[in-house]
Amino acid sequence: MARANDEVEALLREYADLIRITGGDAFKARAYEKAARAIGGHHEDVSRLDDKELRKIPDVGKSVAAKVAEYLRTGSVPALEELRARIPAGVREMTAIPTLGPKRAMMLYEELHIASVRELADAIHQERLRGLPGFGTRTEENILHGIGLLQSSAGRVPLDVATEVAEDVVAELSALPGCERCTYAGSLRRMRETVGDVDVLVAAERSAPFMEAFVRMPVTAEVVVRGAKKTSIRTAKGLQVDLRVVPPDSWGAALQYFTGSKAHNIRVRELAVHHGLKLSEYGLFDTATGERVVSRTEEEVYARLGLPWIPPTLREDRGEIQAGLAGELPEPLALRALRGDLHTHTDLTDGLAGLEEMAAAAAARGYAYYAVTDHAPNLYMQRMTDAKILAQREQVRRLDRSHQGMRILHGTELNIGPDGDVDWPDEFLAGFDLCVASIHSHFNQDRDALTRRLVRAAEHPYVNIIGHPTTRLLGRRPGVDADFDEVFAACARTGTALEVNAQPDRLDLGDELILRARRHGVRFAVDSDAHSTVHLDFMRYGVGTAQRGRLTEDDVVNAWPLTRLRRFLRKGRRTHP
Numbered sequence: 001m002a003r004a005n006d007e008v009e010a011l012l013r014e015y016a017d018l019i020r021i022t023g024g025d026a027f028k029a030r031a032y033e034k035a036a037r038a039i040g041g042h043h044e045d046v047s048r049l050d051d052k053e054l055r056k057i058p059d060v061g062k063s064v065a066a067k068v069a070e071y072l073r074t075g076s077v078p079a080l081e082e083l084r085a086r087i088p089a090g091v092r093e094m095t096a097i098p099t100l101g102p103k104r105a106m107m108l109y110e111e112l113h114i115a116s117v118r119e120l121a122d123a124i125h126q127e128r129l130r131g132l133p134g135f136g137t138r139t140e141e142n143i144l145h146g147i148g149l150l151q152s153s154a155g156r157v158p159l160d161v162a163t164e165v166a167e168d169v170v171a172e173l174s175a176l177p178g179c180e181r182c183t184y185a186g187s188l189r190r191m192r193e194t195v196g197d198v199d200v201l202v203a204a205e206r207s208a209p210f211m212e213a214f215v216r217m218p219v220t221a222e223v224v225v226r227g228a229k230k231t232s233i234r235t236a237k238g239l240q241v242d243l244r245v246v247p248p249d250s251w252g253a254a255l256q257y258f259t260g261s262k263a264h265n266i267r268v269r270e271l272a273v274h275h276g277l278k279l280s281e282y283g284l285f286d287t288a289t290g291e292r293v294v295s296r297t298e299e300e301v302y303a304r305l306g307l308p309w310i311p312p313t314l315r316e317d318r319g320e321i322q323a324g325l326a327g328e329l330p331e332p333l334a335l336r337a338l339r340g341d342l343h344t345h346t347d348l349t350d351g352l353a354g355l356e357e358m359a360a361a362a363a364a365r366g367y368a369y370y371a372v373t374d375h376a377p378n379l380y381m382q383r384m385t386d387a388k389i390l391a392q393r394e395q396v397r398r399l400d401r402s403h404q405g406m407r408i409l410h411g412t413e414l415n416i417g418p419d420g421d422v423d424w425p426d427e428f429l430a431g432f433d434l435c436v437a438s439i440h441s442h443f444n445q446d447r448d449a450l451t452r453r454l455v456r457a458a459e460h461p462y463v464n465i466i467g468h469p470t471t472r473l474l475g476r477r478p479g480v481d482a483d484f485d486e487v488f489a490a491c492a493r494t495g496t497a498l499e500v501n502a503q504p505d506r507l508d509l510g511d512e513l514i515l516r517a518r519r520h521g522v523r524f525a526v527d528s529d530a531h532s533t534v535h536l537d538f539m540r541y542g543v544g545t546a547q548r549g550r551l552t553e554d555d556v557v558n559a560w561p562l563t564r565l566r567r568f569l570r571k572g573r574r575t576h577p
């Protein structure tokens with residue numbers, strides 16, 4: 001099942017947003033937001049906790065615990081429903097425009113009675129926002145851009161949300177009698193950064209029992225269409241799931257077909273035609289005789305066309321067919337190939353778990369090494385000090401090797417300032433095993449300034465990894481505008497790795513930029529950026545993204561043995577005498 005914790009987190013976040021939108025107490029909104037984070041990152045399933053146990057979770061006070069308990073018991077929270085009712089749905093949609101924000105959305109509703117995204121776009125074109133305090137032509141352009149972002153992500157869900165739903169469905173259907181094979185296909189199997197709908201495939205002789213079970217599953221909120229071959233449902237959150245039941249002997253052809261992408265399939269079909277064959281979801285057929293040649297496994301289908309099995313993450317018609325024919329398909333990075341995580345946080349800054357707890361969870365994943373990289377002082381709200389980070393270093397050294405021999409590296413996540421400078425002087429930075437450096441503010445600088453800023457960070461002798469390089473938040477914030485080819489060249493020249501941040505709302509770098517960076521000969525670090533023990537599992541999404549960018553073990557520094565990694569981390573550093 002999708003974790004109750006995630007559901008409660010979303011609920012509390014919405015409550016915090018609504019408090020803000022309605023001009024409520026900012027302190028209260030902040031408290032609900034902190035509680036949301038704490039519950040989302042909590043390791044125990046909250047639906048199994050009673051009121052007293054709930055209150056033991058950090059940042060969860062009496063009134064939050066009461067609301068959570070109420071929600072878990074009854075499925076709704078009256079205080080939240082009341083706020084929901086006060087704001088038209090269209091206005092709430094407006095508050096989601098990344099470049100507008102809740103406050104101004106509410107102001108437009110109150111001043112101009114604009115009550116939907118559509119009306120807002122019209123109002124801008126009719127220049128009705130002119131004259132409102134704080135709304136210039138630049139703001140208008142920004143808002144229109146934000147509307148575009150909102151619409152392009154509309155209806156698509158993050159990879160982790162789709163994965164959880166798909167895994168629930170697959171687990172339930174797999175347990176039914178007569179189920180020979182069951183898995184998910186489509187964009188989710190290809191691990192695209194967002195997913196339009198989930199496509200589940202079952203191989204069985206009879207389809208009816210599966211369709212019957214599917215429409216009765218707890219995730220099913222609404223049945224869209226029901227048929228013998230295909231049934232579609234929607235979850236409570238509006239995610240569509242398509243189930244197709246196919247005869248066991250056409251499993252391979254069906255899986256290949258419904259995995260896509262469409263562009264990849266078109267190429268594969270062209271190749272089939274070239275061989276005098278015809279490919280469909282039922283199999284590969286001889287065009288002349290109509291006889292079925294192969295269909296049981298994907299491997300057989302590809303092999304008959306002279307291809308190796310192509311990993312789903314590569315099926316985007318980006319040259320994978322040509323590479324496969326030439327025997328030059330890369331061996332994609334595997335999750336189990338990663339030997340460590342190089343960007344993680346603890347409760348010393350904005351993480352939820354202590355160092356020891358994080359280290360234990362990392363060691364349980366089988367990592368050989370693990371870096372703790374809490375935020376540096378220039379991110380003021382994190383209140384980092386020299387004394388705190390040095391005390392942490394002692395703790396790191398004490399815990400080193402104490403969890404199944406795992407080495408713990410002491411690092412930090414520096415802030416790349418507006419001019420490309422970072423926290424702390426070189427002498428102090430020399431004490432860290434590694435430094436990640438990321439942009440956390442001033443996202444709107446012009447292209448030249450941002451390019452210079454990132455290049456300077458890469459040239460810094462103590463910066464080893466550029467964290468979440470574009471700073472995008474999927475569906476919420478566009479990446480910064482920089483000449484990334486110049487940045488990538490600087491990283492390659494200086495021995496600075498680029499991060500593939502595995503947080504599902506970041507996936508930054510994304511596949512397209514990874515492909516571009518790779519051409520410059522850059523190295524990469526695939527990191528969870530975990531702020532809690534459960535976030536360590538995000539690594540799978542980073543690996544999927546890395547595969548889509550064609551990264552192999554050799555490209556990724558945290559797939560290397562520690563000695564090789566340490567050599568890389570020395571970069572331009574001169575050890576101080």
Ligand code: DGT
Nearest residue numbers: 186187188195196197199257258259260261262265
């Ligand atoms: P999504 O759902 O928008 O994230 O993307 P996909 O790739 O999962 O697309 P979807 O769900 O429409 O279809 C799943 C796969 O099934 C798709 O990648 C290729 C295959 N497929 C579905 N319908 C067609 C079709 O009409 N023609 C072709 N060639 N392939 C199709």
Ligand code: CA
Nearest residue numbers: 186187197198
């Ligand atoms: Ca799909």
Ligand code: CA
Nearest residue numbers: 197198199242
């Ligand atoms: Ca579909």
Ligand code: ZN
Nearest residue numbers: 343345413529
């Ligand atoms: Zn971080």
